Amino acid sequence: MNFNLSKSIEILERTPTVLETLLNGLSNEWIQNNEGEETWSPFDVLGHLIHGEKTDWIARTEIILSDKADKTFPPFDRFAQFEESKGKTISDLLNEFTDLRNTNLIALKSKNITSEDLTKTGIHPTFGAVTLENLLACWVAHDLGHIAQISRVMAKQYKEEVGPWREFLPILDR
Amino acid sequence: MNFNLSKSIEILERTPTVLETLLNGLSNEWIQNNEGEETWSPFDVLGHLIHGEKTDWIARTEIILSDKADKTFPPFDRFAQFEESKGKTISDLLNEFTDLRNTNLIALKSKNITSEDLTKTGIHPTFGAVTLENLLACWVAHDLGHIAQISRVMAKQYKEEVGPWREFLPILDR
DSSP states (O other): OOOOHHHHHHHHTTHHHHHHHHHTTOOHHHHHOOSSTTOOOHHHHHHHHHHHHHHTHHHHHHHHHSOOSOOBOOOOOTTTHHHHTTTOOHHHHHHHHHHHHHHHHHHHHHTOOOTTGGGOEEEETTTEEEEHHHHHHHHHHHHHHHHHHHHHHHHHTTTTTTGGGGGGOGGGGO | OOOOHHHHHHHHTTHHHHHHHHHTTOOHHHHHOOSSTTOOOHHHHHHHHHHHHHHTHHHHHHHHHSOOSOOBOOOOOTTTHHHHTTTOOHHHHHHHHHHHHHHHHHHHHHTOOOHHHHTOEEEETTTEEEEHHHHHHHHHHHHHHHHHHHHHHHHHTTTTTTGGGGGGOGGGGO
């Protein structure tokens, strides 16, 4: 499948509803348990997605499309959510993510991105030049990757409870 | 997390809506593309989940709770969906899955399963004795595993398009 902006927006605009249907109203153990030491719970992942909406995708799109001489992205803080999500409920986070994503998609669409724009570049602090197409494809794959992660973390809560089925459910040992 | 019937139903009852929000109305490439030869597309996975609703979870629950002398489960056909889903749309499959799941959850709840029932066993054709608790935990983990799989398959459609971000997105090479 080749990159396509409107097919990318199909995914980006449904992620808030997917997370809402997957997580809202669940018992705390499904939301707060993780995969073991130094891994993230669904609650942590959602905070990470919120931080991305605030500081990453649109901010970096704007750097790439700007006339600035230095197009280096500020580094992204992968651990910001541990501070920022404190004291919030899963519903708070779902609402916050939904609002931020909606605002960001309005901003994205307002830029009327052309195929020439997609070839423009910015500088990633770790691995150098990336195109706008790379960035937007990454936004989509990042959403889907974290939906997969949340589902996997939840599945693993029943790793022992499935008994001998464990060997038929590779997700439980990934 | 220990097995808990009502917490299991929390997951089982939301899976149809999660799949609906994740898949309905998407472009065909997101629905029909897979991870390569002999792998499944989101469309194929949904057909597999439907076949499970028809022949697996409740049928096996009833065998375990029955008074039959032989409690061996009939084997499950992992490839039935390639015939059964032919000519159907993703909306057809989503509706079919939703109806079957609703019917099955009504059946499950009507059995008023006790903690003693959860220790009763049936015989899996491949690995022998399993408890009702194992079976019901497996139903939950199986749902979540396939939601993770669908998200992963979709993410992989942009494996090349993300450019150098690929090394930061482990989901793309799983």
